[in-house]
Amino acid sequence: ETGVTQTPRHLVMGMTNKKSLKCEQHLGHNAMYWYKQSAKKPLELMFVYNFKEQTENNSVPSRFSPECPNSSHLFLHLHTLQPEDSALYLCASTPDLSTFTDTQYFGPGTRLTVL
Amino acid sequence: SQKIEQNSEALNIQEGKTATLTCNYTNYSPAYLQWYRQDPGRGPVFLLLIRENEKEKRKERLKVTFDTTLKQSLFHITASQPADSATYLCALRASGTYKYIFGTGTRLKVLA
Numbered sequence A: 001e002t003g004v005t006q007t008p009r010h011l012v013m014g015m016t017n018k019k020s021l022k023c024e025q026h027l028g029h030n031a032m033y034w035y036k037q038s039a040k041k042p043l044e045l046m047f048v049y050n051f052k053e054q055t056e057n058n059s060v061p062s063r064f065s066p067e068c069p070n071s072s073h074l075f076l077h078l079h080t081l082q083p084e085d086s087a088l089y090l091c092a093s094t095p096d097l098s099t100f101t102d103t104q105y106f107g108p109g110t111r112l113t114v115l
Numbered sequence B: 001s002q003k004i005e006q007n008s009e010a011l012n013i014q015e016g017k018t019a020t021l022t023c024n025y026t027n028y029s030p031a032y033l034q035w036y037r038q039d040p041g042r043g044p045v046f047l048l049l050i051r052e053n054e055k056e057k058r059k060e061r062l063k064v065t066f067d068t069t070l071k072q073s074l075f076h077i078t079a080s081q082p083a084d085s086a087t088y089l090c091a092l093r094a095s096g097t098y099k100y101i102f103g104t105g106t107r108l109k110v111l112a
Helices: none
Strands: A004-007 A010-013 A018-025 A031-037 A044-050 A053-057 A064-070 A073-079 A087-094 A110-114 B003-006 B010-014 B019-026 B030-038 B045-051 B056-059 B062-067 B072-077 B086-094 B100-102 B106-111
Touching (some): A004 A087, A010 A018, A018 A031, A018 A087, A031 A073, A044 A064, A044 A073, A053 A064, B003 B086, B010 B019, B019 B030, B019 B086, B019 B106, B030 B062, B030 B072, B045 B056, B045 B062, B072 B086
Antiparallel strands (some): A004 A018, A031 A044, A031 A087, A044 A053, A064 A073, A087 A110, B003 B019, B019 B072, B030 B086, B056 B062, B062 B072, B086 B100, B086 B106
């Protein structure tokens, strides 16, 4: 276990549904990340939060809406998704953004399928 | 644009042999390079970090080299075991930025 948990592990949703992904880290870290991993593509950074403040939005469509209520929790709210949004969504954390050698601790991911 | 290429999508080797995985990059000047292991249905797990001024790093059966002239990193697993079968990702980070850029990964299969 890496100390980062994600729920649900699997999610199937229709294009008109609204759902949320949850990430929780028990490492005392202050920076949290959302990544998208599609088949045969590299991990794509979506959002970064540092001390609850969003520091990165990597041109992500507005149908993805992140929320970081505190340094331990990160959510990704989903609405009106497209089939091409089907992927593995990974959450990660690091102590903060100032130490460039920080190891990223990843959660197990949520496998999302959009029908 | 920045590009990271990891050698073949899949690599099969015999147990006991040394596996060598390649990470090449273009249009980028990384200060740090990391290697991760990812098992099916799991998130990546950190293995090794190497800095631009380091030529080589070792950890148990793992060895990483970093050649900034060739723009290449090599990742070696010696005395490979079936349990080493997984996808291995390289990730690069430039100085002054917190963002890592990942390669697509190489799927390694060690045959018993």
